[in-house]
Amino acid sequence: MRLNRDYLADTTMITEFLTKEMERCNVPGITVAAIHKGEIVYSKALGVKTPQGEPMTEKTLFEAASLTKTLFGTMVNKMAEQGDLDLDKPISEVYIGDPWSDDPRFKTITPRHCLCHGSGLPNWAPKPMEVMFDPLSSYSYSGEGYYLTQFMVEQMTGKGLDDLLQEAFLKPLRMYRSAAVWNPEMTEFFSYGFGTDGNVNKIRNVIDLSGEAPEPNAAWSLYTNAFDMAKFAQYIIQKHGGLEKEQFAEMTKPQNWATEEIPWGLGWGLTKKDPSLMWHWGDNTGFKSLMMIDPKWGEALIIFTNSDNGFAFWEAAAKELTDAPMDDIVNFVKVAE
Numbered sequence: 001m002r003l004n005r006d007y008l009a010d011t012t013m014i015t016e017f018l019t020k021e022m023e024r025c026n027v028p029g030i031t032v033a034a035i036h037k038g039e040i041v042y043s044k045a046l047g048v049k050t051p052q053g054e055p056m057t058e059k060t061l062f063e064a065a066s067l068t069k070t071l072f073g074t075m076v077n078k079m080a081e082q083g084d085l086d087l088d089k090p091i092s093e094v095y096i097g098d099p100w101s102d103d104p105r106f107k108t109i110t111p112r113h114c115l116c117h118g119s120g121l122p123n124w125a126p127k128p129m130e131v132m133f134d135p136l137s138s139y140s141y142s143g144e145g146y147y148l149t150q151f152m153v154e155q156m157t158g159k160g161l162d163d164l165l166q167e168a169f170l171k172p173l174r175m176y177r178s179a180a181v182w183n184p185e186m187t188e189f190f191s192y193g194f195g196t197d198g199n200v201n202k203i204r205n206v207i208d209l210s211g212e213a214p215e216p217n218a219a220w221s222l223y224t225n226a227f228d229m230a231k232f233a234q235y236i237i238q239k240h241g242g243l244e245k246e247q248f249a250e251m252t253k254p255q256n257w258a259t260e261e262i263p264w265g266l267g268w269g270l271t272k273k274d275p276s277l278m279w280h281w282g283d284n285t286g287f288k289s290l291m292m293i294d295p296k297w298g299e300a301l302i303i304f305t306n307s308d309n310g311f312a313f314w315e316a317a318a319k320e321l322t323d324a325p326m327d328d329i330v331n332f333v334k335v336a337e
Contacts, residue, residue, distance in 0.1 A: 065282030073267015114145030143219030193286015
C-alpha cells in the first residue's frame with residue numbers, strides 16, 4: 001500500500017477532502033493520521049464530539065472496537081517468540097476453568113486458531129457455546145476466540161488485559177491517553193457516538209459489563225484515537241512491533257482464508273493483492289474505524305470516526321488517499337460479523 005503522492009505533496013488537501021467527506025457522509029467527528037516512510041506526516045482532529053458542538057482534539061477518545069485485536073495479537077506473538085506461550089498447544093491444556101463448549105473439538109482449539117479466526121467458535125454466545133467446524137478447517141470471525149485466549153494469557157501471567165497492554169505497548173510507546181478498560185477519568189475526553197441519522201446513540205460514561213463480552217476484552221475494549229494508534233503503527237513499521245524477523249513473518253503470513261482475496265494472519269487482516277498490507281477495522285455502535293499499515297513501504301493510514309456512517313467515510317477516504325485494494329476489504333467487512 002502506498003499513500004497518494006498528490007496529497008502528500010500538499011497535506012492541506014487531505015484536510016479539505018476529509019472535511020467534504022464528513023459532510024457528505026454525515027460524520028460529526030474524526031481523528032486521522034497518515035505515515036509516510038515511517039514518519040507521521042499528517043495527524044488531525046476534525047469536527048465535533050458532542051451534539052453541543054464541542055470540538056474534536058488530540059485528546060478525544062473513541063471506542064477502537066476490533067482494532068484492539070491487533071495489539072493483543074501482536075502481544076501474543078511476542079509471548080510465543082519468548083517461549084512464554086505455545087501458539088499450537090490447546091488452550092484447554094493451559095486454561096484452568098470450565099470448558100466454554102461441550103463439543104469435544106473445543107479441547108483442540110489453540111491460540112493460533114483463535115488469532116486467525118479458525119477456532120470454530122461463534123462471535124459471541126452464551127456458554128456452553130457451539131463449535132461450528134473443526135478448528136482451522138474454515139473461517140468465521142470470532143471475538144470469542146480472542147476472549148478465550150485473553151483468559152488463558154491473564155491466568156498464565158497473573159495480570160489483567162489492561163496491565164498487559166500497558167506494559168507491552170501503551171506506556172513504552174507513550175500512548176498515554178489509551179487504555180483497555182474504561183475508567184471515570186475518560187469521561188471528559190470521550191466522544192459521543194452518533195447514529196446514521198446524526199443523533200446520539202451512545203454516551204460512554206461507565207464500564208461495560210453487559211452481555212457475553214464484558215470489558216476488559218481483547219476483542220473490542222481499547223479506548224484510543226488516531227494520534228495514539230499512529231505510534232503503534234510506527235512501532236510496527238520501524239521495529240516490527242517488537243518481534244524478530246521470523247516471528248513477524250509468522251504473524252503476517254496467511255494462516256486462514258476469509259475469502260479468496262482476504263487471508264488472515266495472527267491478529268491481522270491481510271490481502272492477496274497486496275501481501276505486505278496489514279489492516280483491521282473497528283465496528284462498535286456509534287464508532288467505526290480503520291487502520292492500514294504497510295511495513296514494506298513504511299506507510300500507514302489510521303481513521304477513527306464517531307458515527308455509524310463511519311464505514312462509508314473510511315471507505316471513501318482510504319480509496320482516495322491510498323492504493324490499497326479497498327474493494328476486496330470493503331466486500332469482506334460488509335459480511336464479516
